[in-house]
Amino acid sequence: MTKKNAAAAASSAALRQSGETLAEVLHRELEQAILKGEIKPGDRLDEHEIAQRFGVSRTPVREAFRLLGANDLVDLRSRQGVVVRKIGINTLLEMFQVMAELEGLCARLASRRMSSTQEADMQRVHERLKVVATGNDVDEFNAVNIEFHSIIHDAARNVYLAEETRQLRNRVAPFLRRVTYKPHRFQTTVTEHEAIIAAICAHDAEKAHAAMRLHVNLLGDDLADFIAAYE
Amino acid sequence: MTKKNAAAAASSAALRQSGETLAEVLHRELEQAILKGEIKPGDRLDEHEIAQRFGVSRTPVREAFRLLGANDLVDLRSRQGVVVRKIGINTLLEMFQVMAELEGLCARLASRRMSSTQEADMQRVHERLKVVATGNDVDEFNAVNIEFHSIIHDAARNVYLAEETRQLRNRVAPFLRRVTYKPHRFQTTVTEHEAIIAAICAHDAEKAHAAMRLHVNLLGDDLADFIAAYE
């Protein structure tokens, strides 16, 4: 318990927002680390090491692990530690099938419920996406892409659906990241988005549903091809 | 620490299966209690009391709480205890909308992938459902009904989808239970199931999808009516 720990404690305290427990802070931080790929699927999380790194005891670390586990980000193997979940290609495809359906439902609802303000936002974000699609910055492209989809999630005006869809996107995100998008993917996405936008703005529910499902399924196919090539 | 605790400790130890942690046991037991309605939405869970009841310390109880929270069965209010989640009618309707989509996807996939063995099972379970539908036993009806849907979930051959759908069903289950089904609901369900079975056996994916969506949505409507009448 010397200088090193004091510094670590300070860092974890700094991350803590008012009224938050340490377990919640750790949950957030670890989740981000996993989503950003700093901790990779298959990695083992050591209670002791993480506790030391953040300058806290093992108790809040354990509780954070349980939270991560319930979100299916890690596997809790009793008495054998926790490992960041490694999703097989089959499960990944299954997840895409579900995500296509959920995103499709979002699009269908959005086509009926989107406000004119949201419609304008959507157009604006799309313009930005077109710009970044000409570049090579994967992170930036992802960020704007997520922004685009978030607008549709919100426009569906179904909080539960939006949250579930968002969570599913998070779960596949670490794997999408590892697929360093080929440049053509950027352009394809833009084109697919345009079909979705057209259908939503025309308030054509079925067409919006179909366009979104296609979009997600195509992405899933690309990912599958990529992974299949490597394993 | 007297006779009472010794008895409680014995009971919790008895519930434990090999290789399971206490937190997991508590998670299971509490989940069941919530799903069965023994603990009602809005109820507050006291760490100390539950620890004493099961004859364990607060540590595994807290971990079980986190697990429940991640499944959205309880609300974890930092420093203010956990309460069994009280779902508003709006959220409930939102959940039904999502469930209709997921169950619909199950039906669609099942219509293409169901084995002849599963088809026979489905028919057999349906016959049993017809029998219990003539009675008044809500619990038995629910059990057979879940069995029916489980066959379709499995037949979809998408493990992730099956698990998500099952989980969603669990989350709405406590509220469905409180709707002491009117007898006519039994019969309506049987009729709706027959439409689903027909579509699946005919391998008509779109019809199966539509029939299942309708089935779930009608149930949601009934539930909404019931709740609206009470609140």
Next chain:
DNA sequence: GCCAAGAATTTTGTATGCACGATTGACTAA
């Protein structure tokens, strides 16, 4: 009698220590 402030109590959050199970490595025997 009511409201407010503060003290006491209750309850959650965190740390630490001990115990048990799992994993690993060494040593023995075939």
Next chain:
DNA sequence: TTAGTCAATCGTGCATACAAAATTCTTGGC
């Protein structure tokens, strides 16, 4: 040399103790 077993070590699971926050109760003033 290899397979198997036992011991040592490492890490997780659980309990207890302590700290901090929230709630409740009490008391004093108006």
